[in-house]
Amino acid sequence: MALQRRPSSTRARAERRNALLAGYRPLPGAYDELMAPDGAIRPHWEPFLAEWSALSGDELQRRFGLADRHVRDTGVSYRVHGDLDESDPLAGERSWPLNHAPLVLTGQEWKTIAAGVAQRAQLLDTVLGDIYGPGRLIANGALPAAAITGSPDYLRPVQGTAGAGQLQIYAADLGRGPDGRWWVLSDRTQAPSGAGYALENRLAIGRAFPDLFRTMNVERLAAFFQGFRAGLVARARRVEPRICLLTPGQMHESYFEQAYLARYLGFLLVEGGDLVMRDGLVHVRTIAGFKRADVIWRRIDGDFADPLELNARSALGVPGLVDAVRADNVVVANGLGSGVVEARALMGFMPRLAREILGEELVLPNIATWWCGQPRERGIVLDRLEQMSVAPAFRAPGDGLDGGTMLVADLDRSERAALRARIAERGLDYVGQEVVRLSTMPVMQGSRLDPRPMTLRVFAAATPDGWQVMPGGFCRISEECDARAVTMRAGVRSSDVWITSDRPVEQVTLLPSPDRIAIRRIVGILPSRAADNLFWLGRYLERSEATLRLVRALLGRLINADDQAPGHAETIKRLANLLVAWGAAPTTTKARSVAAQARFALHDFDQYGSAAASVREARRTASVIRERLSVDAWRLFGDLQRQLAEPGKLESEGEAFEIADSALKSLAAFSGLSQENMVRGAGWRFLDIGRRIERGVTTCRFARHFVENDAPGNCLDALLDLTDSQITYRSRYMLGAALQPVLDLVMLDPYNPRSVAFQIERLDAEIAALPSLHDDGMLEEPRRLALKLAAECRTAEASRLDRTGILFFEQLLMGLSNAVAERYFLQNSRPEGSRMTRLA
Numbered sequence: 001m002a003l004q005r006r007p008s009s010t011r012a013r014a015e016r017r018n019a020l021l022a023g024y025r026p027l028p029g030a031y032d033e034l035m036a037p038d039g040a041i042r043p044h045w046e047p048f049l050a051e052w053s054a055l056s057g058d059e060l061q062r063r064f065g066l067a068d069r070h071v072r073d074t075g076v077s078y079r080v081h082g083d084l085d086e087s088d089p090l091a092g093e094r095s096w097p098l099n100h101a102p103l104v105l106t107g108q109e110w111k112t113i114a115a116g117v118a119q120r121a122q123l124l125d126t127v128l129g130d131i132y133g134p135g136r137l138i139a140n141g142a143l144p145a146a147a148i149t150g151s152p153d154y155l156r157p158v159q160g161t162a163g164a165g166q167l168q169i170y171a172a173d174l175g176r177g178p179d180g181r182w183w184v185l186s187d188r189t190q191a192p193s194g195a196g197y198a199l200e201n202r203l204a205i206g207r208a209f210p211d212l213f214r215t216m217n218v219e220r221l222a223a224f225f226q227g228f229r230a231g232l233v234a235r236a237r238r239v240e241p242r243i244c245l246l247t248p249g250q251m252h253e254s255y256f257e258q259a260y261l262a263r264y265l266g267f268l269l270v271e272g273g274d275l276v277m278r279d280g281l282v283h284v285r286t287i288a289g290f291k292r293a294d295v296i297w298r299r300i301d302g303d304f305a306d307p308l309e310l311n312a313r314s315a316l317g318v319p320g321l322v323d324a325v326r327a328d329n330v331v332v333a334n335g336l337g338s339g340v341v342e343a344r345a346l347m348g349f350m351p352r353l354a355r356e357i358l359g360e361e362l363v364l365p366n367i368a369t370w371w372c373g374q375p376r377e378r379g380i381v382l383d384r385l386e387q388m389s390v391a392p393a394f395r396a397p398g399d400g401l402d403g404g405t406m407l408v409a410d411l412d413r414s415e416r417a418a419l420r421a422r423i424a425e426r427g428l429d430y431v432g433q434e435v436v437r438l439s440t441m442p443v444m445q446g447s448r449l450d451p452r453p454m455t456l457r458v459f460a461a462a463t464p465d466g467w468q469v470m471p472g473g474f475c476r477i478s479e480e481c482d483a484r485a486v487t488m489r490a491g492v493r494s495s496d497v498w499i500t501s502d503r504p505v506e507q508v509t510l511l512p513s514p515d516r517i518a519i520r521r522i523v524g525i526l527p528s529r530a531a532d533n534l535f536w537l538g539r540y541l542e543r544s545e546a547t548l549r550l551v552r553a554l555l556g557r558l559i560n561a562d563d564q565a566p567g568h569a570e571t572i573k574r575l576a577n578l579l580v581a582w583g584a585a586p587t588t589t590k591a592r593s594v595a596a597q598a599r600f601a602l603h604d605f606d607q608y609g610s611a612a613a614s615v616r617e618a619r620r621t622a623s624v625i626r627e628r629l630s631v632d633a634w635r636l637f638g639d640l641q642r643q644l645a646e647p648g649k650l651e652s653e654g655e656a657f658e659i660a661d662s663a664l665k666s667l668a669a670f671s672g673l674s675q676e677n678m679v680r681g682a683g684w685r686f687l688d689i690g691r692r693i694e695r696g697v698t699t700c701r702f703a704r705h706f707v708e709n710d711a712p713g714n715c716l717d718a719l720l721d722l723t724d725s726q727i728t729y730r731s732r733y734m735l736g737a738a739l740q741p742v743l744d745l746v747m748l749d750p751y752n753p754r755s756v757a758f759q760i761e762r763l764d765a766e767i768a769a770l771p772s773l774h775d776d777g778m779l780e781e782p783r784r785l786a787l788k789l790a791a792e793c794r795t796a797e798a799s800r801l802d803r804t805g806i807l808f809f810e811q812l813l814m815g816l817s818n819a820v821a822e823r824y825f826l827q828n829s830r831p832e833g834s835r836m837t838r839l840a
Contacts, residue, residue: 017053022448027481031176031439032451033103044106044500047216051209057447063208064100064444070204071096073635075626078197079253093256096197098204099495101442101449103456103475107219110499113174113182113458114469116364121170121460121467123350124189124341126357128165132158132337142356143349146373150428151394153190153339155302157309161326165340167462168231168297168333169195171474174364174456176439183367183436185455187347190339191299194457194474196257199225199264201496202472217501219471227468228461229265232295235331241294242525244268244275244284248300248316250624258299263627267297274527277320282330285528287682287824288771295331296321302336310336344431345371345393368434372427381432385420388432407435443477443493453478456497472497526682532825533625534683538690540618544640545667546698546722547584547611548660550575551598553721555657558595567712574715578705583609595653602659603647611663612644628683636670685766686824692766693817696759699723700810703746703756704803707739716742723754744798747806756809757793763816764790773823781819789816 026032034045041049052060070076076096105113130137131154137143148154158164171192173185199221206213232243245267247258262269268284275293276283283290298305304314306321324330347369354362370377371393381388391405408416423430440451457474460467475495554575557568576594579585584601588594604610619637622629643663647656671691678684706719716737720726723746733741750757767786774780779787789812796805 013050013053016055016057017049019057019447020049020052020449024442024449024451026451027437027440027453029178030437030451030453031178031180033176033439033441033454034449034451045104048102048104048212051212051215067098067100067204067208070207071098071200072638074200074631075256075634075638076197076200076204077256079251079255096200097493098201099443099475099477099493100205100208101444102205102496102498103441103454104216104498104500107499107501110219110471112363114471116182116184116362117170117172117458117460117469118467119354119358119360119363120172120184120187120350121167121462123354123358124170124187125167125462127341127346127353128167128189128335128338131340132161132164137353137356142353143346144373146428147343147345147349147371147393148340150373151340151343151345153302153337153342153395155310155337155340157322158325158336161322161336162328163325163331164335165337166333166335167338168235168335169228169462170334170460170467171195171457172364172460174458175367175436177436178439182364182456184347184364185367185436186344187342188457189334189342190301191334192457192459193254193257193299195225195459195470196261196264197254197494198459198470198472198474198497200257200260201474201494205496216498217503217505219499219501219505221470221472224459224461224468224470225265227463227465231461231463232297232331232333234464235333236294237328238294242268242284242292243295243297244270244293246270246272246275246296246298246300246305248304250620252299254299255623256626259627268293268525268527269530269627270527271529272300272314272316272318274529275318275321277318277324280324280327280329282318282321282324284525286525287528287531287686288525289773291525293330295333297333302339305332305336339395343394344369344391344433345373345428347431348377367436370432372423372430372432374427377432378423378427381427381430382420382423385416385423385432387435389435390419390423391431391433393429393431405433409435438478441475441477441495443495452481452493454495471499526686528825530625530628530683531686532821533621534628534686535690535820535825537618537621537625538687538692539694540614540621541667541670542691542694542698543609544611544614544618545664546694546702547579547582547601547609547614548664548667549722549724550579550582550584551601551611552657552660552664553718554579554594555598555653555660556721557718558598559653559657567714570712571714571718574705575718578702579609581705583607585610595656598653599647599651599656602656603644611660612641615640615644615663630673630677632677633670633673636666636673639666682770685769689763689766689820692759692763693813693820695754696756696763696813697810699746699754699756699759700806700813703743704806704810707743707803707806713737719746725752725754728752740798743801747801747809748793748796748798750794760786760789760793760813767820770824780823782816782823785812785816785819788812 024035026035026037034042036042055063072095077093078096079093127137131148138145138148167189169192171188171194173188174182175185176182202221233241245258245262247255247269249255249271252258259269261267270284274285276285276290278290282293282296284293300316303311305317306319307314307317308319309322310317322336325332325336347366348371350366351362354360370381372378372381373393385408387409389405389407406419408419411419438453438455441454442449443452454475454477457476459470459473475497477493477495479492554572557572557575572594576597579597579601580587584607585597586600586607588597600607601610603612605613605616607613619641622637626634640663643659643666674684674687702719702722706715713736716739719742720729720737725745729737729742729745745752746755748757749755750761752758764786767782772780792812793809
C-alpha cells in the first residue's frame, strides 16, 4: 500500500521545492533535462516536482526506503567487468545503484526518438543481411571490405547462412547535445543488456511513487516485452516453441538481469553445458531426457557460441550449433555474427547507407566519426587530434586503448605523440570521434537535487508487426560532473525513464487472453543443471540447520550449566567434538574455549562446515537458479547472511545462542515457503530429495556420536534436542531418555518427521515420481536403492540397532545421493542417445 501524502500548505510546499533545488546549477555548455537556461523548470517536470514538494523530508526518505528495500530484497545486482572472484562468485556482486529521480521525457519528443531507433534497427538488420548474404554493399563501394573483415565479430563460417546476423532485439546508446538534439553514441547488436534492469528500475520507483505514474500518465513497458516474445515465437518452426535464454553463467556482469528476464518472459534459462546436439537439432539436457530447443536468445558473444567452428577456447557455447543454424533447425537471436555492425568503424558510413538502403536521412544522427582505415579520414583525425576522442574501431582494442575511449586533450605530450604514431602506422584499428558534452539530469545528493551527465539506452524489438520501441529505457548517470562517456561501472547510477502522455495509458499485461490460455498443471521442463543446483540447495540448507542445532545445543548447555547432572561434561565434550569433526570449528587449541568453538561454527567462513559457510554455499547455489526462486526466498537468504555476519568482539554466549536460534527460525521460514508455496513439480522434488538425504545422513551421524549402550541420559537428551524430538519423546514416555526408545524415535519411527525412517519414506515416494529415462521395464539405480533403503528400514528393530547398523543406513543414503547425481545431473554427461527414446 502506498504511503499517504500528508496535507501540506502552499508555503510549506514552496519551501520544500526550494530546498530540493537549492544550488541546482546546470553544467556550463550542457543541455539540462530539468532546468532551462533561464532557470525555469521545464513544463513536463512540473508534476514531478509538485509531488515531491508535497512530501515532507521524512516522508520522501521513507519513499526512497521503499524503493531501496525492493532492490535489496529482490537481490537486484550487477558486476563490474574484471571485478570477479571465482572462489566466491557472490563476492563481486554489487547492489543496484538506483537513482530515485526518474528521467522524464514528453510523449511528443519520444516519437522522434522511437522513430529514429526503429529506423536504425531496420537499417542495421538490412546491412547484416547483405554482409552475410549477397555482399552488394561491399561490391559497390558503400562499405570497405576491411571495415567488415577486420572485425573479430565477423563470423565467416556463417557466411551465406539464412538468418545469419538477423536482429531480434537492438539497442542504441543516445546522448543529448547542447542544442537539445539526440545523437547515437553507439549501437548494440550483439547481446544488448539493460532491458531487464529498466524493468526493475520501474518496479522499484513504482513501489515508492505509484500515484505519480497515474497522475503523469507514464507509458507502461509490458507491451514491449509482449511484442519481443511474440517475435521470437513467430520465428520458430513449431506452434508452441521452447525458447531458451543462453547465459554465460552467474559470473557474468548482468547475470541477475538474464535470470530475471527468463522468469518474467517464461523462457528456459540455460548455459552452454545444458544444450547438446542430436541429429542436427539442439536439445536441452533435462531430467526426462533430451528436449528440443526451438529458439535460443543468446547473451554470449557470437564467436563463443560454437567451439567447433568459431572460437575453440569457448566453454560457453554449444558444439555443433552453427550446423543447426545452417540447417535452419534452430533460431538464434540475435543471429550469429550480428556483432559486426557494433564496430565504431561503421558509424561514419551510416548516413550514406541510410540514403542508399532506406532512401531517407537518419532521424537520429551519429556522433561524428572518422575511421582511420581510410587515408582521407585518417588525415582529418591526425590534423584535429587534440580536439577529438579516439577509440578502438572494433571490439578488439587497438594497442594501448584497453577497449575504452581516450580523450586526447587529457593526455600529456608524450602520450599524444605515441598515439599519433600508432594511428599513422595502423589506422584501421582506430576511429576519431567528435567530443560531445552529454546532457544532465537531476540526481538526489543528500536532501537536494544536483545535475549529473547521463546517457540513455533505448531498445527496439522485431515483432510480427514490425519494429517496436520500448517506451522508456535504461538511463545511466555519471557521478562525475564532466563525464563525456558513461559506462556501467563503479560510480555510476541508473534511473527509471518516464515517457508521459496527455491521456491515460492503456494497461498491458504479458498474460494471454482467456480464450487462448492452454491449461497446464506442471510448468515447463527441468534442465539437469537446475535439478543439480536445487538438490544441492536442499542439502546446504539442511547442513546449515544441523550446524545451527549443534551450536544451540552446545551453548544452551553452557549457559544452563548443572554440574550435578550425570553426563553433563561428557555431553558438552561430545557436542564440541562433533563440531570439530563436522568441519564447523577448530580444535580448542585454536579456539581457546568451547564457547569460542561455537562462535567459530556460527560465523567463520574459513571453517567449511560452519553455518556461515553453508549459508554462503546455499546462496551461491541459489544464485544459479534465481529465476526459479521467489522474492520471499531470496529475502530470507539476505536475512540469514545478516544474522550470521561477523560478530562483535564481545559477543556473549547468550547472544550467540540467540543468533543461532534466530537463524533457525529463518531456515524454518524457508522450509515453510518450499512446503506451502512451491508447486509439486520436479524442481520441488529435487529440492526435497536433497533435504531428505542430508537430514537422514545428519541424523545417522548424530546417532552414531551419541548412542552407546552405556550412554548417559544427558547424551540421549542432546540427541533428542538435535533431532527436534524432545516434545514427541516426552509425550510418549514418562521416564527419562532411554536408549532403545530414543533410537526407535530418531531412526525407525515413520511418523516422526525428523527420523531417518521418515526421510527414507519421503525419498521413496519422491524418487518414484521422477521421470524414468528408459522404457525397458528395469528399475533405475536411484529407484532400486530407494526401495532397498525402505525395506531395510521397515524391517529394522531398535533393540538390534547399533553403531554399525546406523553406519549402514548412512552409507546407503550416500549411495542414493551418488545414484541420483549420476542419473539426473550433468557431472556425468556420457552419451545416452541410444537409450533415449523420447526426444520432444
